[in-house]
Amino acid sequence: xxxxxxxxxxxxxxxxxxxxxxxxxxxxxxxxxxxxxxxxxxxxxxxxxxxxxxxxxxxxxxxxxxxxxxxxxxxxxxxxxxxxxxxxxxxxxxxxxxxxxxxxxxxxxxxxxxxxxxxxxxxxxxxxxxxxxxxxxxxxxxxxxxxxxxxxxxxxxxxxxxxxxxxxxxxxxxxxxxxxxxxxxxxxxxxxxxxxxxxxxxxxxxxxxx
Numbered sequence: 001x002x003x004x005x006x007x008x009x010x011x012x013x014x015x016x017x018x019x020x021x022x023x024x025x026x027x028x029x030x031x032x033x034x035x036x037x038x039x040x041x042x043x044x045x046x047x048x049x050x051x052x053x054x055x056x057x058x059x060x061x062x063x064x065x066x067x068x069x070x071x072x073x074x075x076x077x078x079x080x081x082x083x084x085x086x087x088x089x090x091x092x093x094x095x096x097x098x099x100x101x102x103x104x105x106x107x108x109x110x111x112x113x114x115x116x117x118x119x120x121x122x123x124x125x126x127x128x129x130x131x132x133x134x135x136x137x138x139x140x141x142x143x144x145x146x147x148x149x150x151x152x153x154x155x156x157x158x159x160x161x162x163x164x165x166x167x168x169x170x171x172x173x174x175x176x177x178x179x180x181x182x183x184x185x186x187x188x189x190x191x192x193x194x195x196x197x198x199x200x201x202x203x204x205x206x207x208x209x210x
Contacts, residue, residue, distance in 0.1 A: 156182075
């Protein structure tokens with residue numbers, strides 16, 4: 001009968017036949033230890049996977065920096081485009097103003113040419129010079145306006161004479177005393193005209209007769 005303190009080994013494969021002692025399985029112990037050391041903690045893999053997925057889903061610092069630099073570049077480009085437009089607009093305005101000042105000096109000469117033409121004095125070499133001058137200022141954008149019978153427009157006409165007439169139904173330029181000139185849309189000088197307004201007394205007399 002074995003003693004109470006002696007180990008009872010039921011698996012005979014673990015008893016050494018020479019010594020009668022229980023065998024120690026080093027391979028199994030090392031495997032168990034290795035297995036215990038490499039066993040992942042519960043939830044560790046899912047935690048790491050969640051961290052990786054969350055980090056991959058959020059935009060990186062490089063992406064945010066690129067977006068900010070792109071927005072800055074677009075803003076600078078828009079400001080530069082607006083600046084170029086303002087410069088070009090100012091350049092055109094300065095050019096038109098300078099041209100208007102130069103052409104305004106030729107208006108008295110053009111008036112003399114017009115009067116000479118009306119009196120039949122525009123002949124010979126003077127006529128050729130006058131035609132060349134008129135062609136040159138027309139090429140630069142100068143144009144004349146103001147015709148007999150035009151409706152009176154205070155923005156382009158200057159009334160030097162005023163009368164009433166039963167032959168007109170609205171204020172009308174019945175005579176052009178001096179032609180007007182414009183450069184593009186800019187009026188250099190209004191047309192100076194004689195204006196006639198409808199004669200209301202004639203209309204009242206006709207109403208009384210009826």
